[in-house]
Amino acid sequence: MLRLRRFFAFPLLFVLCASLLSCKTSDDARALATQMTSTASCLSDYYAALAQIVDNHARLERLQQATSGVPLDAQDQAQLSDVQADLQKRSEMAKALADLAKAFTGLSGSKAPADVSTSAADLGTALAAIPNMPGGSDAATVLQNAGKILTQFAQERDERKMAKSIDPTIAALSQMYTQEKPVYDSIDRTYIGLAQGIALDLVNHNQVDPNSLMAPALQPFDLSSRVPTEQLSQGLADYAREQIKTKAATDIAAHSKASDTMDGALKELAKRTHELAAEGRMPQRGFPSLADVESWIEPHQKQHGK
Amino acid sequence: MGPSLQSLEDQYMLLTQQLSMILAACPSQTERDQVMTQYVASRRNYWNCVQRVFHDDDPQVISLVTEMKSEQQQITDCTKHLDDIAKVIDIITDAVGVGTALAAKVAV
Numbered sequence: 001m002l003r004l005r006r007f008f009a010f011p012l013l014f015v016l017c018a019s020l021l022s023c024k025t026s027d028d029a030r031a032l033a034t035q036m037t038s039t040a041s042c043l044s045d046y047y048a049a050l051a052q053i054v055d056n057h058a059r060l061e062r063l064q065q066a067t068s069g070v071p072l073d074a075q076d077q078a079q080l081s082d083v084q085a086d087l088q089k090r091s092e093m094a095k096a097l098a099d100l101a102k103a104f105t106g107l108s109g110s111k112a113p114a115d116v117s118t119s120a121a122d123l124g125t126a127l128a129a130i131p132n133m134p135g136g137s138d139a140a141t142v143l144q145n146a147g148k149i150l151t152q153f154a155q156e157r158d159e160r161k162m163a164k165s166i167d168p169t170i171a172a173l174s175q176m177y178t179q180e181k182p183v184y185d186s187i188d189r190t191y192i193g194l195a196q197g198i199a200l201d202l203v204n205h206n207q208v209d210p211n212s213l214m215a216p217a218l219q220p221f222d223l224s225s226r227v228p229t230e231q232l233s234q235g236l237a238d239y240a241r242e243q244i245k246t247k248a249a250t251d252i253a254a255h256s257k258a259s260d261t262m263d264g265a266l267k268e269l270a271k272r273t274h275e276l277a278a279e280g281r282m283p284q285r286g287f288p289s290l291a292d293v294e295s296w297i298e299p300h301q302k303q304h305g306k
Numbered sequence: 307m308g309p310s311l312q313s314l315e316d317q318y319m320l321l322t323q324q325l326s327m328i329l330a331a332c333p334s335q336t337e338r339d340q341v342m343t344q345y346v347a348s349r350r351n352y353w354n355c356v357q358r359v360f361h362d363d364d365p366q367v368i369s370l371v372t373e374m375k376s377e378q379q380q381i382t383d384c385t386k387h388l389d390d391i392a393k394v395i396d397i398i399t400d401a402v403g404v405g406t407a408l409a410a411k412v413a414v
Contacts, residue, residue: 204326
C-alpha cells in the first residue's frame, strides 16, 4: 500500500513542480510586460510633450517676427514642422510598443493572441517610419512578420522566445534615445532661451503686467492689483527679470532630470528584457520611478488639451 | 553632447540674447537687415543640425567647432563695442558663416 502511494506521489509531485515553474516564468514575463507598458506609455507622452515644445518654439518665432521684425518664412516654418513630425513619429512608435506590451500582459489567460499579432504588426509599421533608429529597418521587418510567430509563442506560453523576439527592438530603442538625448535637451533649452529673450524684451519695453508678482501679497485678501499706466518701477522690473531667469533655469533643469530618468528607465528595460530572453528568468521586481518624467510632461499635456 | 549641435545652439542663443541690443545700436534699417539676416541664418543652421544628427568624429567638424568657439568669443567681446556697428556685423557674419559650414556637414 505504501509502495502504491509513492508510485502515484512522484507524478503528482512532478506536475506540481512543473506548474510552479510555469507560474514563476509567467510571473517574470508579466512583470516585464507591465514594466514595458509603463515605460513605453511614459515615453510616448514624453515625445508628445517635446513635439508640443517645438510647436511652442514656432509660436515664439512668430511672436519675435511681430515684436522685433525678425524674418520668418515658409522655409523656417517647414523646418520646425519637420522636427515636430519626427517627434510625433517617435511618440506613435512608443505607443505601439506600449500596446504590444499590454497585449502580452493580457496573455496570462491566453485570451488575446490576436491582440499580440495586431500590436506586433503595428509596432513594426511605426518603427519603419523612423529612419535613424539603429537597426530600425531590420526590427521593423522582423516585427511586421512576427505577429504569427509571437502568437504561436504566446499559445505555447514560451515567454523566453517572446522576450527574444522583442529584445533587439528594446535594445535599439534604448540606444536611439541615448544617442538623441542631447538633441532633446537642446530643443528644450532653445525654447526656454528664446522665450526668456522675448520676455526680457517685453519687460524692457514696459509691456508686462506685474499682477502675478503682487499676487502673494494680495491673494490672501481676495484682492488684485491695478496696473499703473506709467512705467513699471525699477524694482518691479528687476523683480520680473529675476523671475524670468530663475524660472528659465528651473524649467531647463526639470527637463534635464526628466530626460536622464527616461534614459535610465529605457536602459533598465533593455537589460531586463535581455535577461528574460537569455536566461529565461527575470528575478528583479520593481522598476525605476518615472515621476520626474511625468511631472515634466504634465503641464505640456495640459497645453495640448490632453 | 556632440560639440557640433552645442556650438550651433550656443551661437543661436547668444545672438538671441544680444539681438535687441545690437538692433538698437544700428543707425539705419540697412544695418538692422544685415543683423537680422545673420540671425535667421544662425537659427536655420541650428534646426538643420537638429534634423540631421551629427557625427562629431569628423576632423573637419572638430576644426570648425574650434573655429566657432573663437568666433563666439569675438561676438561676446564685440557687443561691448556697439559704437562700431559695421565691425560688429562683420564679426557676426563671419561667425554665422562658420556655423553654416558646420551645419552642412551631414552624417551619412
